[in-house]
Amino acid sequence: MPVAVVAVNGVSLAYHGAEALRDVTFEVAAGDYVGVVGPNGSGKSTLIRCILGLARPDRGTVDLFGTERSRFSQWQRIGYLPQGLQHFNPHFPATVAEVVALGLLAGRPFPRRVGRGDAGAVERVLALMGIEAIRDRLVGELSGGLRQRVLLARALVNEPELLLLDEPTTALDPETRENFYGIIQELNRTRGTTVILVTHDSGSIGRYASRLLYLDKRVVFYGGFDSFCDSPEMSDFFGIHSQHLICHRH
Numbered sequence: 001m002p003v004a005v006v007a008v009n010g011v012s013l014a015y016h017g018a019e020a021l022r023d024v025t026f027e028v029a030a031g032d033y034v035g036v037v038g039p040n041g042s043g044k045s046t047l048i049r050c051i052l053g054l055a056r057p058d059r060g061t062v063d064l065f066g067t068e069r070s071r072f073s074q075w076q077r078i079g080y081l082p083q084g085l086q087h088f089n090p091h092f093p094a095t096v097a098e099v100v101a102l103g104l105l106a107g108r109p110f111p112r113r114v115g116r117g118d119a120g121a122v123e124r125v126l127a128l129m130g131i132e133a134i135r136d137r138l139v140g141e142l143s144g145g146l147r148q149r150v151l152l153a154r155a156l157v158n159e160p161e162l163l164l165l166d167e168p169t170t171a172l173d174p175e176t177r178e179n180f181y182g183i184i185q186e187l188n189r190t191r192g193t194t195v196i197l198v199t200h201d202s203g204s205i206g207r208y209a210s211r212l213l214y215l216d217k218r219v220v221f222y223g224g225f226d227s228f229c230d231s232p233e234m235s236d237f238f239g240i241h242s243q244h245l246i247c248h249r250h
């Protein structure tokens with residue numbers, strides 16, 4: 001059997017005694033596109049942070065590409081777009097090309113440097129995102145949609161096999177949001193990039209993702225959309241209308 005890209009096994013975590021994750025177990029295979037949904041405070045960001053080693057579970061393990069997370073060092077295989085990073089200081093003194101180049105530092109040994117040989121990787125991802133023309137603009141001056149593209153380019157500059165996105169479209173208008181989702185879908189389809197996307201947009205996630213993870217501290221549902229939509233247990237749990245909300249765009 002092929003090695004899972006991400007394997008989360010029995011992960012529990014509490015912040016100062018307040019439970020955030022309870023016995024969470026699931027696996028993500030290469031090429032999957034997983035939509036993570038759930039109510040506010042249901043542990044979605046905490047789960048992403050546990051996968052990346054930014055939060056430490058009280059119990060359980062996370063394996064990345066078959067290696068236990070504490071021994072994993074190939075961070076260039078993973079791209080991460082955290083929540084809320086779009087609120088840049090408008091005077092932040094970095095250009096688009098410089099912000100994108102910073103993404104190259106992941107997984108490099110100290111002292112971490114960006115060298116001349118990296119220019120090709122930056123150029124490729126600027127072209128992929130259609131932002132070559134704004135390469136010398138300061139990121140703080142850009143619109144929310146363009147800034148989010150720059151941050152996505154930064155997450156993609158190492159051509160990662162796994163992309164983790166935490167509510168990337170919150171600040172975007174509907175057209176820019178569609179455009180953003182289109183780019184992610186294209187990467188998933190053409191490059192086989194594995195995607196884990198946290199979103200509040202449960203009404204449209206079925207149009208993009210191949211699998212649904214419904215989290216409410218524990219895993220309420222994990223599987224394909226068809227099995228979610230055909231499940232009487234899920235109708236009982238959510239009520240037929242909420243289930244329909246997730247299913248009607250699938």
Ligand SMILES: Nc1ncnc2c1ncn2[C@@H]1O[C@H](COP(=O)(O)OP(=O)(O)OP(=O)(O)O)[C@@H](O)[C@H]1O
Binds near residue numbers: 038039043
């Ligand atoms: N660093 C922290 N210290 C203390 N409590 C935290 C911390 N981070 C998150 N929490 C709490 O843990 C719970 C889960 O938070 P988390 O941000 O993971 O949920 P979420 O599903 O991503 O929420 P949202 O949808 O609102 O972004 C919440 O009750 C939150 O207040």
